[in-house]
Amino acid sequence: MNVMSIPQARRGADADRETEWWRGAVIYQIYPRSFQDSNGDGIGDLAGITRRLTYVASLGVDAVWISPFFKSPMLDFGYDIADYRAIDPMFGTLADFEALIAEAHRLGLKIIIDQVYSHTSDRHAWFTESRSSRDNPKADWYVWADPKPDGTPPNNWLSVFGGSAWRWDSTRCQYYLHNFLSSQPDLNFHNPAVQDAILDTARFWLDRGVDGFRLDALNFLFHSRGLEDNPPAPPDERLGADTPAVNPYRYQRHLYDKNRPEVVAFLKRFRRLLNEYPGAMSIGEVGESRRSLELMAEYTCGGDRLHMCYSFDFLSLEPPTPARIRGMVERFDECAGDGWTCWSFSNHDVMRHASRWAAGLPDPGAYLRMLATLLLSLRGSVCLYQGEELGLTEASIDFEDLQDPYGIQFWPAFKGRDGCRTPMVWSGEAPNGAFSEGKPWLPVAPEHLPLAVSIQESDPTALLNHYRTMLAFRARHPEVVKGDIRFIGESGRVLAFERRLAGRAMLVVAINMGGEQATIALGTRACEAIPGFDAGGRFEQGELTLRPYGCWFARTEDGGGE
Structure with missing residues (x-):
């Protein structure tokens, strides 16, 4: 390939x-x-x-x-x-x-x-030891709790994967917590x-x-x-x-x-x-x-x-x-x-x-x-x-x-x-x-x-x-990698923002997120479109017109080069 x-x-x-x-x-x-x-x-x-x-x-x-x-x-x-x-x-x-x-x-x-x-998995050696008794060295490494007097789980917590977040263990005669599968017991990070x-x-x-x-x-x-x-x-x-x-x-x-x-x-x-x-x-x-x-x-x-x-x-x-x-x-x-x-x-x-x-x-x-x-x-x-x-x-x-x-x-x-x-x-x-x-x-x-x-x-x-x-x-543009961001203009379909580094406005980015042509006012800032990254828009007299899903990048007047 x-x-x-x-x-x-x-x-x-x-x-x-x-x-x-x-x-x-x-x-x-x-x-x-x-x-x-x-x-x-x-x-x-x-x-x-x-x-x-x-x-x-x-x-x-x-x-x-x-x-x-x-x-x-x-x-x-x-x-x-x-x-x-x-x-x-x-x-x-x-x-x-x-x-x-x-x-x-x-x-x-x-x-x-x-x-x-x-x-962890319930097959982890830590859990195998923890579930073996209530007084082993890892007894408190997982979240164990006694049942309510009627034998039901300690509370109403639910598992992400459905049902109660508690599973009964017949060796300890306690419930253990599992926020996900019952085979994924939760570690006790309070320990x-x-x-x-x-x-x-x-x-x-x-x-x-x-x-x-x-x-x-x-x-x-x-x-x-x-x-x-x-x-x-x-x-x-x-x-x-x-x-x-x-x-x-x-x-x-x-x-x-x-x-x-x-x-x-x-x-x-x-x-x-x-x-x-x-x-x-x-x-x-x-x-x-x-x-x-x-x-x-x-x-x-x-x-x-x-x-x-x-x-x-x-x-x-x-x-x-x-x-x-x-x-x-x-x-x-x-x-x-x-x-x-x-x-x-x-x-x-x-x-x-x-x-x-x-x-x-x-x-x-x-x-x-x-x-x-x-x-x-x-x-x-x-x-x-x-x-x-x-x-x-x-x-x-x-x-x-x-x-x-x-x-x-x-x-x-x-x-x-x-x-x-x-x-x-x-x-x-x-x-x-x-x-x-x-x-x-x-x-x-x-x-x-x-x-x-x-x-x-x-x-x-x-x-x-x-x-x-x-x-x-x-x-190639450190202002995009690490710079600040400031949103500009107001439009229902266009997202426009400046990317700045060291306090200078270096790039203007405008993105039409809609499927129809859209226009946004960018004001009086001087913008020099970046060749190869400007085909999605047309900038005239402070207004930018973007084709459907068009994207436009420009340097500002005080911006850096390629």
Whole structure:
């Protein structure tokens, strides 16, 4: 497979870029089961990722985030970890991981690994010991509670995956807490020994050369010791990524089972560890629908907590609009101070945005190009999910092929997460899209084959090459990577803003997010359109006219050059 040469903009970085490489970085998420199979068993692996790193580097991204590849019974496909320090044999060996890191670093890519600290698998040795009695050395490493006098669970807390968040254990004759599957018991982070053990696992991977961690379900780390009942949520708060009637989890305000203030103290401990490894970074996932931006700010401000967070705000069914984008960015900046965010439109847990937002549009390709331009122009870092750069849509999975327990539980009203986890398509002609020589663990979607890498690379107008163009543009403009943002003008369909560095207005960006021509007044500022990035608009006498989904970049009068 031919790939474009690796962008040179990342090479020869100065010391500041080495220690703060994460600020404004573009991170490419790899779901290892579905990226590249190297041994024909139908499941992607570490050696397969290593094989495809040249392609990833050719995109122009800064880092790779790899979803869990640790020892696991795979009941939640790696997010149920049985040993934090062991690689599951289906993905390879520690030597395979070391080879992956070496190749990534050779290509100028950082490696971020997923860490699931809020819970383990029930097959983890810690839980095996904890459940064996009420007085063993790890008896308090998980969240145990006695039943109510009538034998029912301690409170009304619900699992994200449906039903009670409590599971009865007949050995201890107590309930244990599981915010997710019943096979994923929650660790008790109120116990300092648990925090110490988790920090030791992080040090284990830092010593092996990883550049950072993505912390899964970060806001679930602590619970209220009082085990109070959660209050009901008003009907207008029951909306989310799935329909409200499907999952009763959204019928509660989760005041006591997550989002607890104790999270901040642990994050400070975690940051002190990372500070021992210059350049090591952290990014937290905030799975919260009501006050996600406030939590992101709380977890990243002050320089002694996480480096950045991302939320599900742009992973919802609601399509982005200029007003929504502006409101979220400005609100985060207002409450975060010196905090930093990371934006994303898709990941392994939600329907792909090519289906969420672009399905049924007259020109979905133009819309997806506009979204890529938007995402890569905002203030903050960016996460791209594998296949997003190809415009992959949500695959339709038959029930008999379904793997995700979330989808199996709520079928057919909610089909789970398998549709966004189907294999990457590398070739439009090869069996299984060149993902595997064996039967893939999830079917390759036939409609994805015409979008394969091999086909798009030869088409300069393809979405893949638009991503490459925008990533190269971003790398050349430090004001886009690290600068401030100030929104300008008022328009129902056009989002316009300046990106500034060191207090100077350097770039003007205008994006028509609608499918009709639109005009916005930019005032008297002098704007010099950037060749190659101005075809979407016409600027005359202070007014900018943009074609449908058109994007326009210009230097201001006092701006810098290319």
